[in-house]
Amino acid sequence: MTNFRNYQVPYQADERYSKKVAYFSMEFAIHQPLKIYSGGLGFLAGSHLRSAYELKQNLIGIGILWKNGYYDQARNQDQTLQVTWMEKTPGFLEDTGIKFQILIHDAPVWVKAYYLNPETFNSAPLFLLSTDLPENDYVSQTITHRLYDANVATKVAQFILLGVGGARLVDELNYSPDVYHLNEAHGVSAAFYLLNKFRNIDMVRKSMVFTTHTPEEAGNERHDIYLLHKMTYFCGLNIDEVRRVTGMPDDMFNHSLAALRFARIANGVSQLHGHVSREMWHKYDNICPILSITNAQNWRYWSDKQLYRAMEENNDWAFDDRKRHLKKRAFEIVADQTGKLFDPNVLTIVWARRFAGYKRADFLTQDKERFEKLLSNTKHPVQIIWAGKPYPSDYPAISTFNNLVHLSKNYKNVAVLIGYELTLSKRLKQATDIWLNNPRVPREASGTSGMTAAMNGAVNLSTDDGWIPEFMDHGHNGFVVPKADYAHMTVHEQDDYDLNQLYDILEKQVLPLYYDNPDTWKQIIKNGMRDVRFQFDSNRMAQEYYDLLYKV
Structure with a gap:
């Protein structure tokens, strides 16, 4: 039985890859039966976990168990696209027994953690969070129903779950990562959790790295800073403190910009994209260096x-x-x-x-x-x-x-x-x-x-x-x-x-x-x-x- 309270990867990590990494992603495409992905970001994260397993890297994935997946693509009578939602019940996931509460919209929400064993699909260990629990009210349960929910408040709640919930899970596991790796900026609320924990922004920076996949500014998610504050996105920081630590000039909070300021280093996902990203962000101050690590598949x-x-x-x-x-x-x-x-x-x-x-x-x-x-x-x-x-x-x-x-x-x-x-x-x-x-x-x-x-x-x-x-x-x-x-x-x-x-x-x-x-x-x-x-x-x-x- 896996010991989830003092978690270690269940294989001998290669000494070249001994540094502990927690890899946060909104979606992972690991194998067909686990439908918690929409497209390229998920395919990439899935291949990353498969290679981490092959190379015996000391890395764990942190994601969300989407009850209805992304959606099921069906057809109307005239063969056009019909969007359908179906409950997915992956029987191959282990219940870790870990359950905790996080604040969303100033109210406690129960979170449960499930585990994909590396042996199941030959991937690095993956922990998936769910709020679809009887202890939660219906609205809280729906946070983990649909990947990239179209409702803005639900989507923000999903970001909080991945970032704050994921960072809290890492603490519950006593995993103590050397690196928190954000695959896209969906999980950047983890930085506010860590700021609360370390009380030191330099310690947050030292442990956080960021991968950006979006080559245009408009494609980077932004939300109203007051909505985020109301939804407890900032883990108790008031708006003035948020502005001070993130340098956000206006009322729109740019998640990618925050990630580039919290991270020690970031990367674009091709040589060209690294160049485009540096061009795109260089007009902002306090940005971490942006390298290129070209995406690949397993x-x-x-x-x-x-x-x-x-x-x-x-x-x-x-x-x-x-x-x-x-x-x-x-x-x-x-x-x-x-x-x-x-x-x-x-x-x-x-x-x-x-x-x-x-x-x-x-x-x-x-x-x-x-x-x-x-x-x-x-x-x-x-x-x-x-x-x-x-x-x-x-x-x-x-x-x-x-x-x-x-x-x-x-x-x-x-x-x-x-x-x-x-x-x-x-x-x-x-x-x-x-x-x-x-x-x-x-x-x-x-x-x-x-x-x-x-x-x-x-x-x-x-x-x-x-x-x-x-x-x-x-x-x-x-x-x-x-x-x-x-x-x-x-x-x-x-x-x-x-x-x-x-x-x-x-x-x-x-x-x-x-x-x-x-x-x-x-x-x-x-x-x-x-x-x-x-x-x-x-x-x-x-x-x-x-x-x-x-x-x-």
Whole structure:
């Protein structure tokens, strides 16, 4: 039986990684049955915990047990998106027996801690907090019902639970971390808890590090400072004291700015994003240094080992056979959901990730003439699959999803899938020949879906954003839209330029190579698989966190 009152990781930590770390994240995508994630942030945190386990790092994860998850993506009668909520009951979590109260809105709220044992899914230990308890009133119970609740007060309560509740849990465990690592600023209320505990802001700074994933100021969450105060976000500090320790000039409290002032050091999640972040925040004073540690994904979990084996043995027959099998298997999901039979011999393009405006999900459809030409090309046929979950209250993104559903009804070779979670993500990456990624530069902090696509024999076609500049060698391991002078372009000009370039690359390079020069195509796939193997395996990333961020 685990001793949760003097908790230690249940394996011998490697001496290189002996420093104790508590890693706070609003979401973790560790394995399909544990649906407590929405998208990239969760996928990243899940891979981080898997690599921490592989490397035997002295790290624990702190998150929230979302009773209804993010949401379940269903369909209305006309196949458009329906948001549904279903209770999740993960029977594989251990009850730690730890229960305590924290103040939210000046009232005590009971918090219970659950535990994901490292052996269950091969991840570092993960503690998940819940307020869904009979001791709490209904409103307090709903704090942990939905990830990123649309109600502002509920969302603030979730931030308090992660930060204050997480820091309190660490004390209940007697874990005494050397480092409190905030993955995004959702948990920055932990700093106020620690300030209360240490009575010394330098001690808070010494122990806190911060990872920012948001490359634009508007995307960083801000809340009314008086609302936060009323909700006991600041752990008893009055507004004047809060202003003094955080340097917030106005009535809007910027969580990321607070994190950058409380942390000893911070990082962006790609080389480009580190640069963008330093540019973005340098006008504020008392900001900690911002490094770059490029996001990565866990190779052991994501990659198709048989493809890699065939590549290493130089067995092209086995390589082709495996890729064809992977496509065929995934196309059964397409057929099951849409009634469309896709052909494993046809070039397949997949766009799949969270639906968000800047990611431009429906980008290819913006030029109707070229889109039509692409889909009706009999010499070089294509199939296109879209999938992804918009935020349940992001109505423009839901509208984009639904427009694609309606559009897909006109074509046998276009499909829109629901249920884009870890399992479908893996299947689609195995199914695709071209993993399409076309965010507006420089709005993608890192983007990691293309890494796991490359680990499954897919070729990236991307705008030059996020991690792509560190990976891409055009025509050698993938295809990239050459950067233009975006800073001096309107959004409309940028979109026009990118779309023309994408279509040119598809029509003049990708399709002829795939159909007329299969050996070169195969070489591009293999180069991508090799280039992603170590540099973008999260073991490298998890090690860099110890080497660059956690060391004092």
